[in-house]
Amino acid sequence: MCNHGERWLRGALIGKGGFGSVFLATPDKRKRGLLTGNFPALMAHEAEVLFEIKGCSFISEWFGEEITTTKKGNKVHNLLLEYAAGGTLDGLIQRSNGHGLPEAHVKAYTPSILEELIHIHKCDYVHCDLKPENILLVPSTTTSTVVAKIADFGLSKRSKEKYSGWRSTPRYLSIEALKDIKQDESSDILPWELKPGCSDHVDILDVAMLDHLRTSRIAAEISYVVRDFLESCLAMKPGRRLTAEELLSHPVKVVNSALGQAYGVCCFKPSAKYHASTAIVPRI
Template sequence: MMDSDGVSWLRGPILGKGAFGSVFLATSRNPKSRFFPPTMAVKSAEFSASASLQKEKEILNNLLGCPHVVQCFGDETTFGRNGEMVYNVLLEYASGGTLADSIKKSNVVGLPEHEVRLYTRCILEGLCHVHDCDYVHCDLKPDNVLLVPNKSGAGFVAKIGDFGLAKRGRQSKKHKFLSDYLRGTTMYLAPETVIDHVQELPSDVWSLGCVVLEMLTGQKPWNSLNQKLNSKQVLNLISDDKSLPEIPSGVSREARDFLKGCLVRKPWMRLTTEMLLYHPFVEGLDDQAFEVAEDEISEESSSSYEADSEFSSDCCYSSFRSEEEADYTVEDDDGLFQASSSPKMHRPSVIAIPADA
């Protein structure tokens, strides 16, 4: 059992569990420590099955320095009650849960557009850093975006988490097509990923567009016609060169234009993350603007998270893969679809994302 404490931290209640490990709440033995915050999330796996978790730790080390990527505070090997070795990674604790939690609470209405703009700017800042460090996230979705209190404590900022499926970018053509598997989640896969098995920087931009669309509508990107599609139907739509996620007429002109810059079927025609940072939809939202705008939503957000703290405990690990899902990577709410003549699916390489109880 993974019940051991670390040298500088104490393991608390479990926050999520899957086929490859568990995530626990953790507290620092020294609340005034310069190296650890008082509360953390510890992601743990038996050492013999921790290769993917060690890979994620390495990636997070390479991504240090960005305020919109989840922070990693180190790793440690401990021993369980039965003497088994356990590998642990200490991560930032997101008391706001995930973006998916926030969208779900909107009851299929979507988030206010000023809130969407704030979170989109945060995600873009994080994604720019990820791409500058030569990584492709490969699984950007609301479940993998964490909401962390800002410095003023008045609201939340968004941070990208769960890098278990991330890969190096800018691979040569020789290596681009070696994999017979897809990384990611069906609803957010880019057309070139489904059709050609290519996942590079523009693929993350497509996924970002899907996330923004979901924030605005409260619905999955391909479910906007009031019908819930299964994985096979979604993959067929993504493969159809005439299909695009529907952008509702009720959003602002700036939001619509931003989405059109992301949701372009040809990857070379999509705007880059750097270009999107200067788009009117998010431009000018610096840290000071974050605090001012978040004051408008903090009262509603804070009361919502307090009232639904039990709900968040159960749901903020919704991207956590169960034992039934352990043989695949491509997934959505309707289950898993393994293609025969279409792309096959990849075994997951991440156990969970840190979030709050």
């Protein structure tokens, strides 16, 4: 197959989501990811967003799009994307056996995620579906480290655009999105991790879900400074939430570790043992 004059071959299936499948694509012996789907409008929208926000090295790179035809004559819409050899942040969390990410990993991945959010918001976009499954781990080409990169912009929107329904996975929605279907830059700071067993498919506003958000627990032994950081980041009122830029400059020496907890990678997964050593944080 050919994309913008460059020939490539579709390889093995490496992932599958609600709107398409991801295959390996190999042009000139360099591996890339190929997102193939049957939702042309959604994929065209993602391509448009990726074009608009290009310029940040921490965002999953986009190499182009095209339409191919199967042997049966069916049209297939393709996006050629950067290959993430390290998988996703969600995969890394799942491999932790319920312990969450080590602090070293959180500190390594947090800065790039914040830099990406700052860039996305400056381009007047809101990601809307930020969650561990949509954060790719890409090995650095210059060092031995792994860089966290935000991906999957199919549900992204302009900051002032309004919609009649949720543009996210329900379990990661902010309180204002759940109640008022409002998603702006502050919503990207708040990907939620609900109680184990909660369904990803929520048809009505669940009072228990809102109660969980209001009474999220933070480890009781955490310092006052870090608690202040988390309360600001997770405030119920979006106007009192820290922006991505403020998170980068917050005077907390363990800001990266704290943000990792805010992103649901090691906190907010209630269990009897965990509740024994936590305290309810008043939400403002």
